[in-house]
Amino acid sequence: MNDRLGIPLFIHSAIGRSLEAARTFGVTANDDVKATLLQFYASFANGDESRLMFPAFNYDYGKSRKFNVDEDPVQVGSFPEYMRTSTSFVRSEVPIFSFLSATDLGIKNDRAINPFGPQSGFQTLCDLNADLMFAGADLKSITFIHYIEEMVGPPLYRYAKSFPGQIMSKSSQTDCDFTMHVRPLGVHMDYDWPRLYEELQAEGIMRLSDLSDAIFFLNTRSLKEFWGNKLTDDPLCMLDELSLEHFKKATNGGTRRVSIEEYENV
Numbered sequence: 001m002n003d004r005l006g007i008p009l010f011i012h013s014a015i016g017r018s019l020e021a022a023r024t025f026g027v028t029a030n031d032d033v034k035a036t037l038l039q040f041y042a043s044f045a046n047g048d049e050s051r052l053m054f055p056a057f058n059y060d061y062g063k064s065r066k067f068n069v070d071e072d073p074v075q076v077g078s079f080p081e082y083m084r085t086s087t088s089f090v091r092s093e094v095p096i097f098s099f100l101s102a103t104d105l106g107i108k109n110d111r112a113i114n115p116f117g118p119q120s121g122f123q124t125l126c127d128l129n130a131d132l133m134f135a136g137a138d139l140k141s142i143t144f145i146h147y148i149e150e151m152v153g154p155p156l157y158r159y160a161k162s163f164p165g166q167i168m169s170k171s172s173q174t175d176c177d178f179t180m181h182v183r184p185l186g187v188h189m190d191y192d193w194p195r196l197y198e199e200l201q202a203e204g205i206m207r208l209s210d211l212s213d214a215i216f217f218l219n220t221r222s223l224k225e226f227w228g229n230k231l232t233d234d235p236l237c238m239l240d241e242l243s244l245e246h247f248k249k250a251t252n253g254g255t256r257r258v259s260i261e262e263y264e265n266v
Contacts, residue, residue, distance in 0.1 A: 009045055013041070018136040020214060022037065025043075049102065050102035056074045058096065067167050067168065076141075089101060107119070111177060112177045116147040116180060131219050132218045132219075153181075153231065156247070157189060158181040159262075159263070184262070189239070235254045
């Protein structure tokens with residue numbers, strides 16, 4: 001098991017592969033599959049559900065410019081949606097990249113929100129020295145990569161875009177100025193996931209479960225240091241070959257950041 005000195009676990013999950021992994025640990029699913037999985041995930045935190053956190057991402061805000069904290073469903077898997085609707089976990093009031101946690105994480109936005117910035121939930125994960133747990137999910141689900149890019153960069157191959165809108169809940173309605181870096185419109189931009197996976201294993205940063213390769217862990221501080229150092233040395237080092245071919249030219253060999261005007265009509 002993972003239990004590391006009481007630290008939190010931020011869990012990226014996929015139900016099918018999670019159930020397969022649970023069986024290798026001797027867990028038998030009862031009629032309530034999601035309740036079984038909650039117990040399974042908590043077993044990696046010494047049975048303490050209060051140490052678990054989940055992504056509660058909903059991407060509709062990008063078009064609607066409205067985020068309803070209480071009503072907007074989670075769009076990154078049925079398990080975190082179960083946690084939102086069937087438990088007392090609290091959702092952070094951040095459009096698109098909200099978190100679910102047992103208690104309020106105290107993420108303050110002051111109306112100006114950068115979801116990957118120094119006041120973000122991802123910064124909170126680092127402050128808590130949390131582990132990222134992948135339970136059946138692929139490495140490519142790691143949104144934490146964008147936080148590291150922002151802290152080191154901002155990334156040369158993405159540009160900042162503003163999405164002013166509103167955050168709504170049962171008790172309030174607040175205007176917000178939401179700004180984040182986005183991938184350029186109309187061109188291929190992706191990371192070299194197989195290589196990144198191999199590097200994390202080789203460096204000992206990725207901790208694989210002994211019983212199932214569907215379960216692995218990454219410590220937020222260790223990952224931030226490792227990827228941060230690599231990006232400092234080479235701002236384009238995370239990209240796959242096709243992306244690199246375009247962005248070497250677009251960034252003048254990694255010396256300038258692309259702009260929104262180059263890819264969108266603004």
